Amino acid sequence: MNHSPTQSILALSVGELLERLGSSAPAPGGGAAAALAGALGAALVQMTANLTLGRPRFAQVEAQAASIAERAGQLRARLASLGDADAAAYAEVAAAYGRPRADDAQKAARAAAIQTALGGAARVPIETAQVCAAVLHLAEEAAPLLNPSVISDVIVGAQLAAAGLEAAAINVEINLASLTDADLAASLAAELAAAQAGAAERRQRIVEVGRSRFPGR
């Protein structure tokens, strides 16, 4: 299908993004917001690593901080692009619902196109959930290591990544509720469950480890 190219949400100003999100335009919506929450989380882990690097008192963890900074930057970029991918997938769904349904053949073709588009649209939040889960793993690696003066930013990063994961899961679920292919729905649900496994406990551990390192404690 051909859609007119839409502007990347990365090129919008933050003010414009909030304005468009709040408007009755169908995209960007909850899928893009979930990916952006995860991207904010990854950026905070990256920042804490960058505020650890090159400081003599953290020389012992220099190599680990460099590795965390690099991987956080990659996850951040991936989540940012998933925000755009969600809008594109949503446009496919909307286009399928907009197909003609004047006779039975058209109705059948439209129904099939809707199912294909919904299956594709469910893939974007599944990947968002997977990358948010990877941010949580990275934050768990970062919490005991990085500069304690800014360790609250690792905790906040983990909280935002966990919210991005849970939000992506809701977006998968609402798509699956309309999918008629039970096998595809079950396989997508299993992929989602794998991304969610252990995330809440990991988030809690990061909060506890990070908090125990607050300055003044």
Added chain:
Amino acid sequence: MNHSPTQSILALSVGELLERLGSSAPAPGGGAAAALAGALGAALVQMTANLTLGRPRFAQVEAQAASIAERAGQLRARLASLGDADAAAYAEVAAAYGRPRADDAQKAARAAAIQTALGGAARVPIETAQVCAAVLHLAEEAAPLLNPSVISDVIVGAQLAAAGLEAAAINVEINLASLTDADLAASLAAELAAAQAGAAERRQRIVEVGRSRFPGR
């Protein structure tokens, strides 16, 4: 104190915001990210209300949807400005830490300035937590009423507002850990606890109510 005016984060592109957040620049940081997560959440509640308004099949809830859209827009604007306020408050703290400490008089003046700045800096995330809590109240009002085709966006909005609240709480806590005025710390902690009260249960109720209204169920 005079600080050179800093650019509003609302004027940055989303891509620039993520880049600055991930960099070693101390601001924007976790406080701005928490407020932005809440603003994304408020925008999604506003969008769902706007996708309910003016549709004949939702005529019965038209007045309520209009009221939700308006209040969500106000909370969104307040959270967006708190993102900037956090960067300004952080600059005060950094300036206080940067004061001279050549003799005892300077040391005492610097310590007092740090305490004043920390007390002020703790106020921004407390207000962020309060406004995120207000977004959760609004999402609870919205979940049983608004257009079920896009009700997942109310759930995602609640998840992001809850994450913004929890993230703001961590930012308050790390500031309180360095405050020496025990009375001020206790009073700020009590304000924070009031904003947090019932939020997790409210978030869970919104997920359940919204999910029960998914199309296809």
